[in-house]
Amino acid sequence: MKILITGAKGFVGKNLIVTLERLEDLEIYQFDIDTDPALLDTYTKDCEFVFHLAGVNRPQNVEEFMEGNFGFTSDLLNSLKNNHNTCPILITSSIQADLDNPYGKSKKAGEDLLFSYGQETGAKVLVYRLPNVFGKWCRPNYNSAVATFCHNIAHDLPIKVNDPNVVMNLVYIDDVVEELIRALNCNETREGDFCIVPIVHTIKLGEIVELIYSFKNSRSELSIPNMADAFTKKLYATYLSYLPEDRFSYPLKMNVDNRGSFSEMIRTPERGQVSVNISKPGITKGNHWHHTKNEKFLVVSGRGVIRFRKVGSDKVIEYHVSGEKLEVVDIPTGYTHNIENLGDSDMVTIMWANECFDPEKPDTYFLEV
Template identity: 30%
Template sequence: MTRLALTGADGFLGWHVRVLIRVLGWPEPAVVGRADLADADRFAAVVDGADRLLHLAGVNRGDPSDVAVGNVELAAAVTRGMRRCRRPPGRIAFANSVQAGNGTPYGDAKAAAAVALASVGELDDVRLPNLYGEHGRPFYNSVVATYCRVLADGGRPEVHTDRELALVHVTDAAARLIGAPDGGSWDATMPELRIGVRELADLLAAVAAGYRAGDLPPLPDRHAVRLFNTYRSHCFPAHYPLPLVRRTDPRGDLVEVVRAGRGSGQTFCSTSRPGVVRGEHFHLAKVERFVVLRGTAEIALRRVAHTPDVIRFAVDGDAPVLVDMPTMWSHRLVNTGPGELLTLFWTNDLFDPDRPDTYPEPVESGTRQTVGAPG
């Protein structure tokens, strides 16, 4: 198995890289922290013997001169540390930018960083366009993160300049950087979505408007699914659970649990005996909805490779609510009542045993703290 070392492990791209490594079952990466970058001997001790070094750390925002100096200095720190290694990584994958060498302080600094890194090893110079994806930092990582955050907070995105964007989902960029094999919910060819800024704002606004009522948007392709998952990541956990309307007449009750615009997918029910646990896994792209229709249960979730905190929702079939599982969060459902639990599930795609997009991961992991128990 490939052993990786990486800088920028706690950043947006770094977190997605670590999740994908876990999906692949590769060893946990050696993480190069700020203190390691500042000390060449410490750097060498961390990365020595790794197969591949991923240089993900960078400075993307701020004063132009600080951005330029920051990116050059980070590359210089890596080269100093590499020269101290007894068994340096055989390959360096650099999270570069399509703006490299474009005459701006940022672009020229990224180009200079690539030259420096190439002097100490075989360089895989990966020119990345605009990346988007779950848990991006608004007003920093991408316009997608910014628009999703504004909409999740009830606002309306502002479009100051309309231009075409080339967007790549961050998991696909992670797959390209680590050399992930084909066959999963990722695509290392980094397929782009080309979309105008105004069109993007209108698309996300339409998604948000419907989703406030629990409606699912059309999900015709991979980017539609991933944009929806990105928006949902900014809604979780504050917007959940979402109440459902129960309609009653002399015949009984009716609850609409899935309203999907031009959508497809798979709906199924399960029963669970008292104390039974279902789940203990996460998904990279699958949209999955839980609705308890009879009995009581606890839905528990933890963000993978990020925090030990567990978020909990107490749900009751007498007051149906929906909870959509965010991607890259391990989740489970536990019957907490004395009788049988009846749960309805919906996913946006049909189950494929060859590509299940389901990865085992316990919710309880290490020290934990309950940070939310709405419902």
């Protein structure tokens, strides 16, 4: 199947193309502003589906809105007509097509042109009035406040919020691409004359900004955003894509002594904390028990033994562990426990605790195994 994509280098275009390229039996014709104009006629001769994603958002002058959003659409449809090609054509418009501004008027003109084309030729037309789209690869300081906020906050640059109470309707780029693929397979989501992306997130602008700042602070706080919330999960993924390339990593505080080190990696109030424990050869750590606090140990390098003894009992239980055979050991409540490095090199253990350590209520009681 031959597919023509206009605006191929744009935000939606790039995300759509990398998805389509994973599918079999597709040939993609990519057309953008720097493509040889003569190729438009070549591509429209035998293309079997058109994703018309090209558009103008931030022109030098307002006249370019109509030239880009109406004029090029006209050129594309005329080229299809000249080649007697009535394949389906999908256009990404904007909810602003209902507004009385130069951008909205140009989008509305492009929609009307496409609907008329469909009536004239019998071609299937799909018009998507998209709300604000966010996600990776969106240009900051161009047509997305979310992209601008993510970029600026990640780069320690100021942002400007005129009204934090403005309600935003947003769609995530992956949800957009999934819907476009459904449309390609004749399974589009329709609402009257228009097509829609069915998953829309509604949130105040100020709340978006607060979330993005919380993402930035999560490194120092060792926190993880609430991944159970769909919008937070998608916004966090978007924020990470704007990190400066020299700031992908961040240091952890290593608590070091002659026994090795202990470093917290993640702290969450609802899912506990994850830490990395490094033990020197021959070192034993632990010898304590908990009432309610529970843990999971996973040795990923080296070899050792985890010992348990139920409080009030003399019986010692041993679990030999090694990085050569990964297995998680639960640390039950009411058992004093320790972990000893039996190898000749450092032993590295990933430790999860069901609650973050609270020095005011440690629930940790010393007792030799």
